[in-house]
Each structure stands twice: as structure tokens, then as C-alpha cells.
Amino acid sequence: xxxxxxxxxxxxxxxxxxxxxxxxxxxxxxxxxxxxxxxxxxxxxxxxxxxxxxxxxxxxxxxxxxxxxxxxxxxxxxxxxxxxxxxxxxxxxxxxxxxxxxxxxxxxxxxxxxxxxxxxxxxxxxxxxxxxxxxxxxxxxxxxxxxxxxxxxxxxxxxxxxxxxxxxxxxxxxxxxxxxxxxxxxxxxxxxxxxxxxxxxxxxxxxxxxxxxxxxxxxxxxxxxxxxxxxxxxxxxxxxxxxxxxxxxxxxxxxxxxxxxxxxxxxxxxxxxxxxxxxxxxxxxxxxxxxxxxxxxxx
Amino acid sequence: xxxxxxxxxxxxxxxxxxxxxxxxxxxxxxxxxxxxxxxxxxxxxxxxxxxxxxxxxxxxxxxxxxxxxxxxxxxxxxxxxxxxxxxxxxxxxxxxxxxxxxxxxxxxxxxxxxxxxxxxxxxxxxxxxxxxxxxxxxxxxxxxxxxxxxxxxxxxxxxxxxxxxxxxxxxxxxxxxxxxxxxxxxxxxxxxxxxxxxxxxxxxxxxxxxxxxxxxxxxxxxxxxxxxxxxxxxxxxxxxxxxxxxxxxxxxxxxxxxxxxxxxxxxxxxxxxxxxxxxxxxxxx
Amino acid sequence: xxxxxxxxxxxxxxxxxxxxxxxxxxxxxxxxxxxxxxxxxxxxxxxxxxxxxxxxxxxxxxxxxxxxxxxxxxxxxxxxxxxxxxxxxxxxxxxxxxxxxxxxxxxxxxxxxxxxxxxxxxxxxxxxxxxxxxxxxxxxxxxxxxxxxxxxxxxxxxxxxxxxxxxxxxxxxxxxxxxxxxxxxxxxxxxxxxxxxxxxxxxxxxxxxxxxxxxxxxxxxxxxxxxxxxxxxxxxxxxxxxxxxxxxxxxxxxxxx
Numbered sequence: 001x002x003x004x005x006x007x008x009x010x011x012x013x014x015x016x017x018x019x020x021x022x023x024x025x026x027x028x029x030x031x032x033x034x035x036x037x038x039x040x041x042x043x044x045x046x047x048x049x050x051x052x053x054x055x056x057x058x059x060x061x062x063x064x065x066x067x068x069x070x071x072x073x074x075x076x077x078x079x080x081x082x083x084x085x086x087x088x089x090x091x092x093x094x095x096x097x098x099x100x101x102x103x104x105x106x107x108x109x110x111x112x113x114x115x116x117x118x119x120x121x122x123x124x125x126x127x128x129x130x131x132x133x134x135x136x137x138x139x140x141x142x143x144x145x146x147x148x149x150x151x152x153x154x155x156x157x158x159x160x161x162x163x164x165x166x167x168x169x170x171x172x173x174x175x176x177x178x179x180x181x182x183x184x185x186x187x188x189x190x191x192x193x194x195x196x197x198x199x200x201x202x203x204x205x206x207x208x209x210x211x212x213x214x215x216x217x218x219x220x221x222x223x224x225x226x227x228x229x230x231x232x233x234x235x236x237x238x239x240x241x242x243x244x245x246x247x248x249x250x251x252x253x254x255x256x257x258x259x260x261x262x263x264x265x266x267x268x269x270x271x272x273x274x275x276x277x278x279x280x281x282x283x284x285x286x287x288x289x290x291x292x293x294x295x296x297x298x299x
Numbered sequence: 300x301x302x303x304x305x306x307x308x309x310x311x312x313x314x315x316x317x318x319x320x321x322x323x324x325x326x327x328x329x330x331x332x333x334x335x336x337x338x339x340x341x342x343x344x345x346x347x348x349x350x351x352x353x354x355x356x357x358x359x360x361x362x363x364x365x366x367x368x369x370x371x372x373x374x375x376x377x378x379x380x381x382x383x384x385x386x387x388x389x390x391x392x393x394x395x396x397x398x399x400x401x402x403x404x405x406x407x408x409x410x411x412x413x414x415x416x417x418x419x420x421x422x423x424x425x426x427x428x429x430x431x432x433x434x435x436x437x438x439x440x441x442x443x444x445x446x447x448x449x450x451x452x453x454x455x456x457x458x459x460x461x462x463x464x465x466x467x468x469x470x471x472x473x474x475x476x477x478x479x480x481x482x483x484x485x486x487x488x489x490x491x492x493x494x495x496x497x498x499x500x501x502x503x504x505x506x507x508x509x510x511x512x513x514x515x516x517x518x519x520x521x522x523x524x525x526x527x528x529x530x531x532x533x534x535x536x537x538x539x540x541x542x543x544x545x546x547x548x549x550x551x552x553x554x555x556x557x558x559x560x561x562x563x564x565x566x567x568x569x570x571x572x573x574x575x576x577x578x579x580x581x582x583x584x
Numbered sequence: 585x586x587x588x589x590x591x592x593x594x595x596x597x598x599x600x601x602x603x604x605x606x607x608x609x610x611x612x613x614x615x616x617x618x619x620x621x622x623x624x625x626x627x628x629x630x631x632x633x634x635x636x637x638x639x640x641x642x643x644x645x646x647x648x649x650x651x652x653x654x655x656x657x658x659x660x661x662x663x664x665x666x667x668x669x670x671x672x673x674x675x676x677x678x679x680x681x682x683x684x685x686x687x688x689x690x691x692x693x694x695x696x697x698x699x700x701x702x703x704x705x706x707x708x709x710x711x712x713x714x715x716x717x718x719x720x721x722x723x724x725x726x727x728x729x730x731x732x733x734x735x736x737x738x739x740x741x742x743x744x745x746x747x748x749x750x751x752x753x754x755x756x757x758x759x760x761x762x763x764x765x766x767x768x769x770x771x772x773x774x775x776x777x778x779x780x781x782x783x784x785x786x787x788x789x790x791x792x793x794x795x796x797x798x799x800x801x802x803x804x805x806x807x808x809x810x811x812x813x814x815x816x817x818x819x820x821x822x823x824x825x826x827x828x829x830x831x832x833x834x835x836x837x838x839x840x841x
Contacts, residue, residue, distance in 0.1 A: 004672070018390065273420045397648045474679035
């Protein structure tokens with residue numbers, strides 16, 4: 001009997017530990033949010049939030065902490081990356097899920113997984129080796145401009161490639177979930193495959209496509225290193241996509257080390273982190289909720 | 300006439316699709332190709348067997364042993380910490396809780412969201428917390444931050460595997476009178492082992508490749524770390540530092556280092572692929 | 585090796601109701617399961633027979649949104665009381681499921697898993713248990729030379745016999761079978777049926793089956809269920825040969841499936 005008691009006590013204890021660990025691992029989100037709020041509080045007390053978010057003046061020495069150039073750079077780089085990546089990913093995913101033979105998908109999917117595993121610093125190096133000279137020597141002169149090659153466009157291209165595996169994997173899952181039921185029905189009506197895709201698959205997966213885009217967006221906003229390495233890091237609102245810029249993550253990464261010397265500097269940078277965190281969280285939660293609903297409806 | 304148009308349209312789109320897929324594959328090729336092309340000439344035994352000589356920014360000779368070791372220390376430490384948390388949580392939401400209960404799905408949602416938090420946010424906040432509690436920039440701090448960073452990745456990867464274990468197997472074990480703990484650790488872990496190892500490798504890859512989180516928490520040094528409390532170099536940061544140097548030889552070392560990191564990542568991904576092939580084979584029996 | 589034969593092994597179910605996602609899956613079940621007999625539960629698919637069987641060892645609780653009310657008395661004790669030790673209940677109930685689920689380990693370890701978790705450490709005794717129960721399940725001759733190879737390599741029929749041996753090795757008082765022959769070939773099915781006929785002298789057996797032929801052949805007592813209710817129960821002669829209820833008649837004549 002005592003052995004049984006021991007086993008049951010063991011079970012109970014393990015159960016408790018697991019519960020604590022589970023709670024701990026999800027409470028991290030809350031902890032991050034509270035931590036960032038706490039650290040950003042000093043600057044929010046002395047500066048108005050609209051001023052911080054909309055002012056173009058970033059002079060930490062003068063206690064001017066306008067985040068607008070960085071926020072606008074973030075949106076420009078991310079927007080550009082999405083503009084490049086979405087059509088490619090959409091077309092490739094439709095091909096892989098509806099047209100490609102099994103042997104092709106079996107070859108392509110592992111390669112996309114490899115792409116997903118490549119660290120961002122490698123993407124950055126690739127950008128420096130290939131994309132920077134390409135922009136500097138071909139693209140900029142073509143438009144009659146001079147560029148160092150370190151620009152929003154470069155950041156956008158590198159980021160676009162990084163987003164491919166994220167987006168393709170979600171899109172494939174979405175198409176798989178949706179296309180289970182519709183195929184025979186639609187083909188039986190004499191529609192061509194492409195018509196089925198256009199009129200049924202794409203319409204029915206619209207929420208899934210939106211959430212794939214939202215999820216990639218949230219990844220793109222937070223991507224630090226690769227973009228930082230090729231975007232030029234200049235504190236100025238860029239005028240064209242061939243100008244250098246400095247998105248939020250790059251701002252934090254580039255300046256965090258020196259922040260101790262200036263009052264409120266670290267508070268400003270953690271405010272930048274908070275802004276980043278909220279943008280990312282927003283897109284992420286929307287995407288996840290849509291995906292969950294889609295999965296439920298199609299089961 | 301209309302009949303024809305719909306086939307032409309399909310044709311055009313099919314060509315566009317194949318082109319897109321090819322471009323995606325080409326970009327992978329371009330990445331690996333350019334890293335190989337630039338890195339291979341500078342790759343030498345010296346690179347992986349020596350620490351930098353003459354400063355990491357200017358020194359033309361020496362290698363990046365410090366960064367390779369630092370990265371491995373961090374990745375091993377972080378993976379170990381993450382494993383201690385992740386395996387119990389993945390088991391908890393699948394075995395102790397009902398697999399698809401509201402609770403388990405909420406946990407999954409939170410983990411997915413957590414996965415999306417940018418690593419620079421972990422780095423920045425982690426550094427603030429370190430200052431607050433008086434922990435210096437060190438290997439230990441890096442291990443903890445990276446560990447926290449990869450926990451959601453690891454849990455969700457394990458969860459995906461454990462989810463697929465047939466209910467009947469769990470019930471068979473419970474029906475013999477085992478507790479949930481015995482079922483979880485003696486049966487479920489055993490059955491899911493290849494998948495669990497794959498999840499560990501995946502997280503290890505994340506840990507070794509992430510730079511933004513270690514930038515301020517681990518610091519950088521030319522020396523091999525001697526204790527958990529000393530600063531340490533990491534491969535991604537070493538690559539970044541080297542490539543920003545004005546000296547061509549130093550830049551070349553960056554390319555060689557990038558090649559080394561790529562090799563490590565490819566190696567991990569090949570092993571996990573082999574494992575998953577073996578796993579699916581066993582399952583079909 | 586003595587088997588724990590207990591002539592008082594009995595099960596009495598009173599007003600058992602099961603709600604599954606708000607669906608009333610089992611309605612007011614009242615039944616006494618005869619001891620040391622083989623009771624077959626029959627009925628069309630979806631009638632609740634598997635749900636009912638899962639109430640015996642409380643595996644039903646492994647589903648989402650389950651609510652169980654009523655009394656389920658095993659040897660006079662209500663197993664749905666909050667302070668009941670669930671592992672002890674399950675130890676008393678050997679389960680043979682629709683498909684065999686060998687544990688991910690060797691044949692030998694499959695048999696010793698149960699005794700080991702319940703505290704048996706003696707190597708000789710474990711060896712003895714393995715041989716005894718593999719013989720009991722008519723599997724010994726086929727596997728005695730490869731006891732340490734993975735159980736997954738056995739054929740489905742062998743796996744099911746292994747699962748039977750594994751279940752018997754924890755010395756249960758009851759054996760629950762959830763259509764245990766439905767995935768098997770005719771010869772393996774016959775093995776299992778034969779075994780049940782032998783075992784029913786020592787154990788109280790409850791067998792869910794979709795095969796009337798099987799029920800006729802090996803059962804002593806039959807329960808017919810339809811849409812979550814017990815329509816009729818009694819001896820084989822009563823229920824299968826001279827059914828009183830129209831639904832039972834229709835089912836026995838193959839008119840509802």
C-alpha cells in the first residue's frame with residue numbers, strides 16, 4: 001500500500017510542477033508587457049505620447065526622443081518586403097498545394113524548411129555580398145541616383161526572402177485545410193482547375209491568407225539583425241526607398257549599449273521596444289485567432 | 300472563344316506559379332552559393348582552432364574559436380534549460396489536460412504569440428532586468444535569455460509530435476493502472492522520442508543563430524569564456540563585427556565565419572530530417 | 585502462480601447517465617453484471633456501447649466535456665466517488681481495445697510493465713510472470729525466442745494476444761473487451777474467442793461486440809443497447825433467440841445496423 005501512496009504522491013507532485021511550469025511559460029507575455037511598461041514609464045511621464053510617436057527629432061542629448069523616423073522606416077521596410085514576398089508566396093503555395101506532383105513537393109518543402117532555419121545574420125551577410133552591390137551598381141544608377149546600396153530597398157528584399165518560409169508554410173496549411181472538401185464538387189461541375197482555385201479556394205481561404213500575411217508582418221516588424229546589416233542605419237526620415245533608414249529594432253540594437261550615459265535614454269529605447277512589442281502582438285493575435293477559427297470551421 | 304480564354308489564363312498563371320517557386324528556390328541557392336563563394340577561400344583550420352589575434356575588429360590573423368565555443372556554450376545551456384521546461388509543459392497540455400481542451404488551446408495560443416516576440420525585445424528587457432538584479436553581462440545571462448527565447452519554439456514543436464500519439468496507446472497504459480506521470484514519462488516520451496529529439500535540434504538551431512538577444516546580455520570578448528560569469532563571444536555577433544570592419548581580410552573572415560555557421564545549421568537540419576524520415580517509417584509499421 | 589479469483593467480483597450500475605458535449609450519450613443505465621460470466625454488449629454502432637464500457641475503468645474521463653452521474657458500484661464501492669483511487673480501479677479492469685496498442689518496448693517489457701509499476705522488482709518473478717501469461721494468451725511458443733525484440737514487429741493478431749497477456753499480468757478481476765477481434769483476421773479472432781471461453785471461469789468478462797455470431801458463440805449474458813439506452817438484457821436464449829422488444833428483434837434479424 002505504501003508503494004501505491006508513493007506513486008500517487010509522485011504523480012501529484014509532478015502534476016503540480018508541470019502546472020507551475022505551464023503557467024510560468026505563458027505568464028512570460030504578461031511579464032514582458034509589464035516590464036516594458038515599467039521601464040517606459042519615466043519617459044511617458046515627462047513627454048507626451050503623441051509627441052514621442054510623431055516627432056521627427058531624435059536628439060537624446062537634448063532629451064528629444066521623436067520616434068517617428070524609426071516607426072516610419074519600420075513600416076516602409078516591412079511594407080516593401082511584403083509587397084515583394086506576398087505575390088511570390090501566394091503563387092508558389094498555390095502551385096505546391098494544387099498543381100505540383102508529390103515528388104516535386106517532396107523536394108521543395110525540405111528546401112523551404114532549410115531556408116526557415118537559416119539564421120538572420122546569414123541573410124544579412126548575403127544581403128551585403130549580393131544585394132547591396134546590386135542596388136548600388138545597377139538599380140540606383142538606373143534611376144539616376146547615387147546610393148551606397150545600404151537602403152530601404154535592400155532591407156526590403158532581404159526581409160522578403162526571410163519571410164518566404166513563414167508565409168509559404170502557413171499558406172500551404174491553409175490551402176490544405178480548405179481544399180479537402182471542395183475539389184471534387186467543383187471539378188465535377190466542369191470548371192477547370194484554375195477556375196476552382198480562383199472562385200472557390202482563394203475565396204474560402206481568404207481569412208487564412210490574411211492571417212498568413214499578418215503573421216509574416218509580425219515576424220517582419222521584429223526582425224533585427226538582417227535588416228540592420230543592410231539598411232544603412234541613419235536617423236533621418238527617408239525620402240525614397242534608395243535612401244538608408246533605421247527601423248525600430250535596429251535603433252534598439254544599435255544604441256542600447258550607450259544608453260547609460262544619457263538620462264531617459266534607456267527609457268526611450270524601451271518605449272521603442274514597447275511600441276514594437278505592441279505592433280507585433282497585435283498582428284500576431286489577429287492572425288492566430290483567424291487561423292484557429294478557420295481550422296475549426298473546416299473540421 | 301471564351302472556352303479558349305479560360306485555358307490561356309490558366310496557362311499564364313501556371314507559368315507564373317512555377318516561376319515564383321523557382322525564384323524562391325533560386326534565392327536559397329543564391330544565399331548558400333554566395334556564402335560558399337565568399338567564405339570558402341578564407342576558410343582555414345586556423346579559423347576554427349584559434350582565437351582572434353590583434354583585436355576582433357582589426358586583427359587579420361587568428362580565428363573565431365572564441366565565438367564558436369561561446370555559441371555552443373550558449374546553445375547547449377539554453378537548450379538544456381528550455382528542455383527542462385518544455386517537455387513537462389508539452390506533456391501537461393496533452394496528457395494531464397485533455398488534448399484539445401480550451402485550456403490547452405489557450406496555452407498553445409499564448410505560446411504561438413510568445414514565439415512571435417522579437418528577440419531584440421527579449422534582449423533589451425533582459426538587459427534591464429539584469430541591471431536591476433545585479434547580474435553582469437555574461438555567459439550565464441545569455442544562456443537564461445536565449446533559454447527563455449526558445450522555450451515556446453521547443454514546446455510547440457514537441458506538442459505537435461505528442462499530439463499525434465494515438466489515444467489508444469495512452470489509454471492502454473492508463474488501463475494497466477499507471478498514473479498519468481508514469482504514462483507520460485515511460486510511454487509517451489518513449490513513443491515520441493525521435494520527434495522530441497527533432498524539436499530539441501530545431502531549438503538548438505534557433506539558439507545558436509540568434510544574435511539580437513545576446514547582443515547586450517552576453518557581450519563580446521576575444522577570449523574563450525572561463526566561467527559562467529565571464530563575457531562570451533557568439534558566432535552571429537562575431538560575423539557582424541567582422542563584416543563591419545574596413546579591412547578586407549577581416550571582412551573575409553566574416554564570410555568564412557558565416558560559412559561555418561551555415562554548416563552547423565545545415566548539419567542540424569539534415570540530422571533532424573533523417574530522424575523524421577526514420578520516425579515516419581517506424582510509424583507506418 | 586495463483587490467480588486472484590474472487591467470487592464476489594461484481595458490478596452494479598444504478599441510474600448511470602453520461603453527457604458528452606451536452607449530448608445525452610447514456611440514459612439511465614441500470615444493470616447488474618453477473619459474476620464470472622461473459623456478458624456481451626451488442627447494438628448498432630453509435631448506440632453507446634463503447635461509451636458504456638469506458639465507464640467501467642473511468643477512461644471515459646479522458647474525453648472533453650464529459651459529465652457522469654449515478655452510481656457505478658464495483659464490489660459494492662462507487663468508483664465515481666471523489667476520493668476513489670483511479671489507478672486501483674483500472675488495475676482491477678484488464679482492457680482489450682479494438683486495435684492492439686503494444687507499448688513502445690520489447691515483448692518482455694510489455695508484459696512486465698504493469699507488474700513493475702505496481703512494485704514488482706524481483707527478476708525471477710518477472711521472468712516467471714512473462715512466461716506464465718504469454719502461455720495463458722497462447723503466444724509463448726511463437727515469441728519465446730525473441731522476447732527482447734520490439735513488440736511492434738509482431739503481427740496484429742500476435743499483438744492483440746500480447747495485449748491480452750499484458751492485461752492479465754496485472755491480475756485483474758474483470759476483463760473488458762472493446763470489439764477486440766474487429767481488426768483481426770479470422771484465425772486470430774478464433775484464438776481470442778477461444779481464450780475468452782477459458783477465461784470466463786476465472787474472470788468476469790464484459791465484451792462489446794458488433795458480431796451477433798460472436799455473442800451467440802461465447803456469451804452467457806447479453807445486453808442490447810440502442811441510442812444510449814439498455815433496451816433488453818438477459819441470457820443468450822432470452823435476448824438473442826427469443827427477444828421480446830421489437831427493436832431487439834429487428835436488430836437480431838439484421839434489420840437495423
